[in-house]
Amino acid sequence: MTRPVLIVGGGLGGVAAALGLGQQDISVRLLEQSAEIAPIGYGVQIGPNVLPVLKRLGLGDEVRRASYLPDDLLLLDAHTGEQLVRVPLKGEAFERRYPAPYIAIHRVDLHEILLKAVRQLPCVDLNQATTVRGYSQTSDAVQVQTEAGESIEGCALIGADGLRSRLRAQMHPDDAPRDTGYVAHRTIVPMREAPISLHKRTGVTMWTGDGFHVIYYPLRERTEMNIVAVFRVPSGLEPTDNDGYRNYIDDTAARTQPEVRDVISMVNLERRWSIADRNPLRQWADGRVTLLGDSAHATLQSLAQGAGMALEDASSLTALMMKNPTDPAHAFAAFERQRFVRTARVQLESRALWHTYHCGGADAQVRTQQLQERTTEDLYRCFDWLWNVPPTHGGAPA
Numbered sequence: 001m002t003r004p005v006l007i008v009g010g011g012l013g014g015v016a017a018a019l020g021l022g023q024q025d026i027s028v029r030l031l032e033q034s035a036e037i038a039p040i041g042y043g044v045q046i047g048p049n050v051l052p053v054l055k056r057l058g059l060g061d062e063v064r065r066a067s068y069l070p071d072d073l074l075l076l077d078a079h080t081g082e083q084l085v086r087v088p089l090k091g092e093a094f095e096r097r098y099p100a101p102y103i104a105i106h107r108v109d110l111h112e113i114l115l116k117a118v119r120q121l122p123c124v125d126l127n128q129a130t131t132v133r134g135y136s137q138t139s140d141a142v143q144v145q146t147e148a149g150e151s152i153e154g155c156a157l158i159g160a161d162g163l164r165s166r167l168r169a170q171m172h173p174d175d176a177p178r179d180t181g182y183v184a185h186r187t188i189v190p191m192r193e194a195p196i197s198l199h200k201r202t203g204v205t206m207w208t209g210d211g212f213h214v215i216y217y218p219l220r221e222r223t224e225m226n227i228v229a230v231f232r233v234p235s236g237l238e239p240t241d242n243d244g245y246r247n248y249i250d251d252t253a254a255r256t257q258p259e260v261r262d263v264i265s266m267v268n269l270e271r272r273w274s275i276a277d278r279n280p281l282r283q284w285a286d287g288r289v290t291l292l293g294d295s296a297h298a299t300l301q302s303l304a305q306g307a308g309m310a311l312e313d314a315s316s317l318t319a320l321m322m323k324n325p326t327d328p329a330h331a332f333a334a335f336e337r338q339r340f341v342r343t344a345r346v347q348l349e350s351r352a353l354w355h356t357y358h359c360g361g362a363d364a365q366v367r368t369q370q371l372q373e374r375t376t377e378d379l380y381r382c383f384d385w386l387w388n389v390p391p392t393h394g395g396a397p398a
């Protein structure tokens, strides 16, 4: 019996890679630490570069049906109320320029669509409650060791184990996630419970402020509103000081427009995600092992492209493994070369935008002037490299 390709991690990247390989009759064993492959239940924006990847997997129509199509991307100043940027996401100019719509989808819905397709493939074996500790390899096989003490063998290993990847830590022991000092709060509210000020918003609305931003968009035929609020944690504030944190948020909200205050009042402050990314890394491949998605190139969410890059990765990697069916090390080296610049650019542009979104004082005034000078054509030009994905990265439907 041929050894399977092992995939560690059942996030969007890992499941998409399992689907892509499984559709080519490659035997796959996916190992996920959670008891259920249970995706985090919040919204995700998916740029026009990503739907072609999902189309290639045969899921384009289904994903579109489950998606909301925002009218625009709107960037507003949370303190003054000024509009800084409006990027239309519908209309002839957008459609002529980009290969697919810009969509917003509940992550659970997208994950479920991918998982349903994977479950139909007899050559893909999904293993939950399996935490991988590390790997070893010989000239013709790889082995992963699990927390339960099991050793599982495969012909190749894909580490899709996210931002805090253990496989990356083994490959690069000195490399660690880069903490930003910001935390995110994510909430989904039924539209009927959303503040009335939000009902007029039909696109992706983002308010930028000094040390924070809030962003929201409708999901599921506008029956829900996805809200993300991100704040810089003041230095000296203990992580356990909930009252201090609440006071800080109240002070921040008091300096904002009424609509921003409405949104912040809806946010669940109990649950926080620390925001971190990774430095661009040239080496994701180690013989028969490769990293994919956030484990290879975790990015800040400024361009809303982390999941998109993981899905593009899955598409490129599948194609390269099909080209080199008996030589995964060769395919993985080519994968790293093919994907490095595009993913590093997402990481670095996202960092630059992080400053744009959170600056204050003179920086914010200059930022406002620069952004307000841009025409729609200028804005589209900024996104062209990202939203028009080359065929080798999953662009053109098969």
Ligand SMILES: Cc1cc2nc3c(=O)[nH]c(=O)nc-3n(C[C@H](O)[C@H](O)[C@H](O)COP(=O)(O)OP(=O)(O)OC[C@H]3O[C@@H](n4cnc5c(N)ncnc54)[C@H](O)[C@@H]3O)c2cc1C
Binding pocket: 008, 009, 010, 011, 012, 013, 014, 031, 032, 033, 034, 043, 044, 045, 046, 130, 131, 132, 133, 160, 161, 162, 163, 165, 166, 184, 186, 228, 273, 292, 293, 294, 295, 299, 301, 304, 305, 306, 307, 308, 309, 310
């Ligand atoms: C606030 C916020 C908003 C975002 N918004 C967007 C957006 O709008 N658009 C977008 O494209 N991206 C967005 N992202 C980024 C996106 O969520 C990630 O880039 C994407 O989910 C990465 O997918 P992945 O499969 O690589 O990793 P993950 O989704 O992190 O999956 C990793 C999986 O590996 C499993 N795992 C980890 N370690 C082990 C182990 N040792 N053994 C077995 N299993 C293991 C985990 O349980 C998990 O299931 C956002 C991120 C944040 C924080």
